[in-house]
Amino acid sequence: GQQVMQIPQYQHVQEGEDFTTYCNSSTTLSNIQWYKQRPGGHPVFLIQLVKSGEVKKQKRLTFQFGEAKKNSSLHITATQTTDVGTYFCAGPPGSTLGRLYFGRGTQLTVWP
Amino acid sequence: NAGVTQTPKFQVLKTGQSMTLQCAQDMNHEYMSWYRQDPGMGLRLIHYSVGAGITDQGEVPNGYNVSRSTTEDFPLRLLSAAPSQTSVYFCASSYSVQGARNEQYFGPGTRLTVT
Numbered sequence: 001g002q003q004v005m006q007i008p009q010y011q012h013v014q015e016g017e018d019f020t021t022y023c024n025s026s027t028t029l030s031n032i033q034w035y036k037q038r039p040g041g042h043p044v045f046l047i048q049l050v051k052s053g054e055v056k057k058q059k060r061l062t063f064q065f066g067e068a069k070k071n072s073s074l075h076i077t078a079t080q081t082t083d084v085g086t087y088f089c090a091g092p093p094g095s096t097l098g099r100l101y102f103g104r105g106t107q108l109t110v111w112p
Numbered sequence: 113n114a115g116v117t118q119t120p121k122f123q124v125l126k127t128g129q130s131m132t133l134q135c136a137q138d139m140n141h142e143y144m145s146w147y148r149q150d151p152g153m154g155l156r157l158i159h160y161s162v163g164a165g166i167t168d169q170g171e172v173p174n175g176y177n178v179s180r181s182t183t184e185d186f187p188l189r190l191l192s193a194a195p196s197q198t199s200v201y202f203c204a205s206s207y208s209v210q211g212a213r214n215e216q217y218f219g220p221g222t223r224l225t226v227t
Binding site for chain 1: 145147152153154155156157160168170171202204214215216217218219220221
């Protein structure tokens with residue numbers, strides 16, 4: 001079954017509103033990665049979080065890794081039309097070397 | 113560097129036909145993997161390889177074979193195509209299996225339709 005759960009599946013916001021997507025794993029993750037896929041494109045790496053409780057920022061994007069290393073979130077402040085796409089989290093189960101499980105993604109639509 | 117390349121970009125097969133999706137990377141990456149992407153299902157891992165000569169199954173391996181005879185190439189073989197294998201297939205690679213440099217670089221994808 002799906003190892004990494006991601007919600008919501010879809011999010012529609014007006015430009016300027018904030019957006020958050022959440023990722024939960026049934027097992028402890030050694031790290032969590034976030035990717036963005038533009039419509040018709042391929043996933044592109046955004047960031048990796050490794051430490052428990054870690055918070056990283058990239059301009060308007062804030063990424064968090066939970067204390068138990070089982071959940072993570074991506075928050076976008078004041079969305080822009082360029083943020084449109086699907087955001088995926090991915091994590092390797094701590095005990096299985098080599099596997100990387102992706103969440104189903106959150107598809108973000110931004111209305112101008 | 114070309115990064116990760118995939119061929120073909122599009123393919124239509126008839127049920128029962130076999131074919132090989134090609135994937136190559138020129139970044140000397142140790143780890144390579146194949147995913148399929150279906151609407152609402154995200155990216156599901158088919159097979160992966162942690163180095164030349166080493167492969168293992170992912171979440172949805174049935175109906176697919178892989179081999180890794182060189183560091184650069186990781187072809188995916190469909191043995192007898194079925195309509196359920198209609199999907200977009202992505203190949204990905206990363207420098208290492210774990211640690212600080214295991215971010216995935218994805219190819220442009222192959223859009224496969226099985227009729």
